Amino acid sequence: MADTGKRIYIFDTTLRDGEQSPGVSLNIQEKLEIARQLARLGVDVIEAGFPIASPGDFEAVRAVAREVEGPVIAGLARINERDIDRAWEALQEAQKPRIHVFIATSDIHLKYKLRMSRQEVLEAVRRGVARAKGYCQDIEFSPEDAVRSDLDFLCQVLATAIEAGATVLNIPDTVGYATPEEFGRLISQIRQRVPGIDKVRISVHCHNDLGLAVANSLAAIENGALQVEGAINGIGERAGNAALEEVIMALYTRRDYYGCRTGIVTEEIYRTSKLVSSLTGMPVQYNKAIVGKNAFTHEAGIHQDGVLKERTTYEIMNPAMIGLVQNNIFLGKHSGRHALRSRLEELGFKLTEAELDKAFARFKELADRKKEISDRDLEAIVEHEVKRI
Numbered sequence: 001m002a003d004t005g006k007r008i009y010i011f012d013t014t015l016r017d018g019e020q021s022p023g024v025s026l027n028i029q030e031k032l033e034i035a036r037q038l039a040r041l042g043v044d045v046i047e048a049g050f051p052i053a054s055p056g057d058f059e060a061v062r063a064v065a066r067e068v069e070g071p072v073i074a075g076l077a078r079i080n081e082r083d084i085d086r087a088w089e090a091l092q093e094a095q096k097p098r099i100h101v102f103i104a105t106s107d108i109h110l111k112y113k114l115r116m117s118r119q120e121v122l123e124a125v126r127r128g129v130a131r132a133k134g135y136c137q138d139i140e141f142s143p144e145d146a147v148r149s150d151l152d153f154l155c156q157v158l159a160t161a162i163e164a165g166a167t168v169l170n171i172p173d174t175v176g177y178a179t180p181e182e183f184g185r186l187i188s189q190i191r192q193r194v195p196g197i198d199k200v201r202i203s204v205h206c207h208n209d210l211g212l213a214v215a216n217s218l219a220a221i222e223n224g225a226l227q228v229e230g231a232i233n234g235i236g237e238r239a240g241n242a243a244l245e246e247v248i249m250a251l252y253t254r255r256d257y258y259g260c261r262t263g264i265v266t267e268e269i270y271r272t273s274k275l276v277s278s279l280t281g282m283p284v285q286y287n288k289a290i291v292g293k294n295a296f297t298h299e300a301g302i303h304q305d306g307v308l309k310e311r312t313t314y315e316i317m318n319p320a321m322i323g324l325v326q327n328n329i330f331l332g333k334h335s336g337r338h339a340l341r342s343r344l345e346e347l348g349f350k351l352t353e354a355e356l357d358k359a360f361a362r363f364k365e366l367a368d369r370k371k372e373i374s375d376r377d378l379e380a381i382v383e384h385e386v387k388r389i
């Protein structure tokens with residue numbers, strides 16, 4: 001991505017919040033595979049899981065911490081000793097570890113979920129952040145449900161986290177309630193009111209309950225946030241997290257407006273999206289921005305004519321920018337299993353031998369009827385007939 005403008009850090013939580021999508025469960029090998037691809041994509045931080053949540057989550061975070069180089073590896077912990085100690089146990093072999101601690105700050109969460117007073121929350125933040133800081137330098141703190149929290153109290157909590165050693169303050173819109181203008185204003189108020197805020201990086205973590213997660217994240221960037229959290233394909237709790245590929249391509253395509261850059265290798269976006277979809281079993285809606293099947297497909301005759309004359313008439317992004325390139329190996333009835341496997345891998349599909357057998361048989365049947373098998377045909381074979389996504 002162009003090397004100009006303010007640097008925005010991309011925090012990927014596909015393996016943690018993304019995996020909290022109903023029905024999704026990734027095993028350690030799958031998590032490692034996604035983490036390696038995220039490293040190739042160039043994300044700055046991979047949140048590999050929530051180590052206290054289950055032995056499987058613990059092992060997955062430990063494996064990613066040991067084996068994936070490049071990005072910071074983060075593990076989530078509630079702000080209590082057991083969670084923090086367990087998170088550190090999982091993270092300690094990472095080259096660049098980060099403990100991410102959180103506690104809710106809205107009155108509704110304090111009253112019904114935590115049953116704690118504001119004073120108790122402040123004490124827990126001071127103690128918890130300090131404990132995490134005893135383990136590693138890089139500490140992220142999140143006041144869960146920040147958007148519905150009292151602003152004075154929220155600022156007090158954030159100031160306490162800074163004093164105790166937090167290096168990143170993440171502002172979550174946990175229930176996807178904010179509007180872009182409101183969320184941007186919240187970030188600006190935090191910057192004006194929290195003592196010591198200039199020493200830390202402000203991050204945002206937006207959920208998509210009203211379909212505003214990406215817009216809210218971008219509004220936060222306009223107001224000084226430097227880190228954006230989200231998941232590939234926008235997966236996550238309920239309606240999901242901010243779709244990282246959308247945030248990234250909005251920043252890139254409208255760099256004239258945002259004046260920002262990221263460290264992302266955008267050409268890896270499509271492959272990453274496919275891999276996440278294939279391993280989580282969560283299909284990407286056809287008209288999804290950036291990575292949907294139809295995102296670069298032109299149907300209307302006038303549009304087709306325009307694009308054939310000059311691509312930019314109806315395309316604001318070059319599909320090659322996200323790694324959607326025309327296949328130059330012709331796949332047809334004479335192609336072998338090897339060619340099929342390698343093209344499927346380029347498209348982000350990692351198949352078992354049995355799945356490849358099935359895909360190959362289906363491919364041959366289709367190739368008898370159709371001269372050239374397109375990437376879309378291959379995706380349909382894998383998604384609908386082999387993996388049944």
Ligand code: KIV
Binds near residue numbers: 076145170173205
């Ligand atoms: O949505 C949320 O508030 C979270 C926090 C743990 C950051 O996922």
Ligand code: ZN
Binds near residue numbers: 172237
């Ligand atoms: Zn979340």
